[in-house]
Amino acid sequence: MDHLLHLDRTLDELDRPCWTPPAADATHLMRKVHALRQVRLGEFGPADLRILISQQVALPYVLPLAVRLLLEEPLLDASFYGGDLLLAAVRAPAAAWALLPDLNTRLRTVITTLPETAVADLPRGGAEELARFVARAESLR
Template sequence: MCLLIEEPLLDAYFYEGDLLLAAVNAPASAWALLPELGARLRAVITTLPEVMVAGLPRGAAEDLACFVARLESPTPSDCCLRCWSRPRACRTPSPAPT
C-alpha cells in the first residue's frame, strides 16, 4: 500500500494504474477495516492530474470517483446505488433524475 500511496499509477503487471484500480474496486467491506488507508488513498486520488486519469482504461475515472464518493459519504447519495455495493457497476450510467 505504501508504494501505491507514493506512486498511484504504478504499473503492477498489466498497465499503468492497474494496482490502483484493483485497490479501489476492492469491496467496501475491505476498506471499512482500513479507514486510515482508505482516507490516504482518497487524498492521493483527488490530487491526480486529470491528464493522468484520462490515460487510464475506459471506466477508470468513474471507478476512482466512486471510490472517493463512497469514502466521503456514509450514504450512497454521492454515488450511484449500484456502485455503492459493487464498484465496477459504476461504469453504467445512472438514469437521469425525473
Template sequence: MDHLLHLDRTLDELDLPRWTLPAADATHLVREVHELRRVRLGKLGPADLRVLISQEVALPYVLPLTVRLLLEQPLVEASFYEGDLLLAAVSAPASAWAMLPGLNARLRAVITALSETAVADLPRGGAQELARFVARSESLR
C-alpha cells in the first residue's frame, strides 16, 4: 500500500482506532501529538514529522512522508538543528523500517551520499546513529 496516496486524510482517519481527546491535564507533548493526528498528512511539516516519529505514532504513514522530504533535503532542520529530522527517522524502531524495505533502502542511499563534512557537523553521536542505521538496513537486504 502506498501511504503517500492519502495526503488528504489524517492519521485519525487512517491509523484506527481514532484517538479520544487528551485528558484536561495532559502534557503539552501529548496535546500536540493528538492535534497532529487530526492534520491532513499533506500539511504535516518537518517539525510535525519529527514529533510523531519520536513518539512512534503511526510510523507506517509518517515514515514515508519523512523519507519523501529527506530525499529532497537530507539535513532539513525540523526543530533544533540541521539533520534533526534525519536523526529522528533513523532512530525509529527497526521493526517499523522492516515493514518498509523500499523506503529503508532509499533512506540508506540518502545517508551514504552525504558528505563526510555534513555527517561530521551533526551533533555528537549523530554519525554513529547514521552508521548504525545503514548497517542495520544492509542486514535486511
C-alpha cells in the first residue's frame, strides 16, 4: 500500500481506532501528539514527523513522509540539529521498517553516501546508530 496516497487524510482517519482526547493532566508532548493525529498528513512539517516517529505513532504512515524528505536532505534540521529527523527515523523499530522494505533500502543507500565529516558532526552516538541501521537492513537481505 502506498501510504503517500493519503496526504489529505489524518492519522485518526487512517490509524484506527481514533484516540480519545488527552487527559487533563497530559504533558505538552502528549497534547501535541494528540493534536497531530488530527492534522492532514500533507500538512506535517519535519518537526511534526520527528515528534511522531520519536513517539512511535502510526509509523507506517509517518515514516514514508519522513523518508521522502530525507532522500532530498538527509541531514535536515527538523527541530534541534542537523540530522535529528534522520536519527529519529533510524531509531524506529525494525518491525516498522520491515513493512517498508523499499523505503528502508532507499534510506540505507542515502546513509551510506553521507560524507564522513557530516556523520561525525551528529551528536554522540549518531554515527553508530546510522551504522546499526545500515547493518540491520543488510542482515535482512
